[in-house]
Amino acid sequence: MFAIDQLPTAIQDKIKKNKENDGTSSLIGSAGYTSADDDVLFDCIIALSMGKNVLLKGPTGSGKTKLAETLSSIFYQPMHSINCSVDLDAEALLGFKTIHNNDGKATIEFVPGPVINAMKQGNLLYIDEINMAKPETLPILNGVLDYRKTITNPFTGEVVKANQNFGVIAAINEGYVGTVPLNEALKNRFVVIDVPYVQGEVLLQVLKSQSKLEDEKLLKKYVTLSADLIALVENGNLSEEAASVRALLDTCDLSVYLPPLRAIKRGIVEKLEDDREKAAILNIAQTLFE
Structure with a gap:
């Protein structure tokens, strides 16, 4: 059975620090993922703590989302979620502009989306069913997912560099109806972890x-x-x-x-x-x- 004290001391210290800073956030996921193979959870924790992006690959209903929530819970780290579909666009990822009335004066303001929020706040970003998105939509995340951890916001021109605690978890159902093969350049930006059925x-x-x-x-x-x-x-x-x-x-x-x-x-x-x-x-x- 997996236990926190099995982790390297540096990771335990990070978890303790996160608990002190963000332990009460409503965006922290609920624990509950269980597997016969403790390596699945352990390897995810190690990869995330090293700044790697984690791609969870497994059949529908194997617990990928629950695993992501459990990681959020273990790290005491808030998680922002994106549910991919063919309708996913840049605004759903990054945010959108809106008109704000301030003391009778109309101003245009930018409302940040899950990617920008997670990057700036040093939180986790969960991208569910990433291969349901149109292939032309995802390249906007290339800079976010590689060593730069940076994006130029097309709506504001701001260059956003992620907080050092920022982490990305994505989930994929290969061969499922409505999915498309994940671009190899994109897949190579992840550490891939198989999530088997719980039995x-x-x-x-x-x-x-x-x-x-x-x-x-x-x-x-x-x-x-x-x-x-x-x-x-x-x-x-x-x-x-x-x-x-x-x-x-x-x-x-x-x-x-x-x-x-x-x-x-x-x-x-x-x-x-x-x-x-x-x-x-x-x-x-x-x-x-x-």
């Missing part, structure tokens, strides 16, 4: 701590269901989202008041589009829960 005893502990379901016998059956779904995903017979921990947590919560099969339909099955996938999940569920 077995570790998954059981996650369900116990993060769901409302307390029936341990039922929780263990859901762990078995998850293992069966992951096997189908790995064989190419099921979409990744069907094995999402997020969907499984929804299902466990519903099971407090609904029969398991109905909870599975609402929490997992009906989120899918393919009828064959729906039938496959129901077949497995009926075997486990009837």
Whole structure:
């Protein structure tokens, strides 16, 4: 089990200093990421503390966002988030100009976005599903993500150099619908860390701590269901989202008041589009829960 005292002294000192300065910020993420492989969390901490950008690569629902929040929590460092899509533009990243009325006089002011805020304040920047953005949008971040940690704000002309504590975490779902291959020049600006599905005893502990379901016998059956779904995903017979921990947590919560099969339909099955996938999940569920 990972513990802070396993970290180098310099990193422990940095965490202590952050706790004193930013420990009460509302932008600090909540902990909760758990993995059978402590190296995932440890390596992320080491990379971030060395000023590296971290790219979390893993299937939908493997806990990449929860891992980013946990890193924010461990470092006591506020985190600004960007949810990428085809509509992402420079304003969503950097900020925008607006008209401000000050004592009856209209002035144009710049409202900083997540990138500028994180850079200036020395916070974490989380870029979720980075390969959902249009390839022509992301090059604006090249200077932010390389050794310069600098950007010229196109809206104000200001040259912004990041505070030394600034860090970047991005997440990617490779091969997912709507994504595009990440430009190699951009990917090379990151340390890449694989985030696997949570399974077995570790998954059981996650369900116990993060769901409302307390029936341990039922929780263990859901762990078995998850293992069966992951096997189908790995064989190419099921979409990744069907094995999402997020969907499984929804299902466990519903099971407090609904029969398991109905909870599975609402929490997992009906989120899918393919009828064959729906039938496959129901077949497995009926075997486990009837």
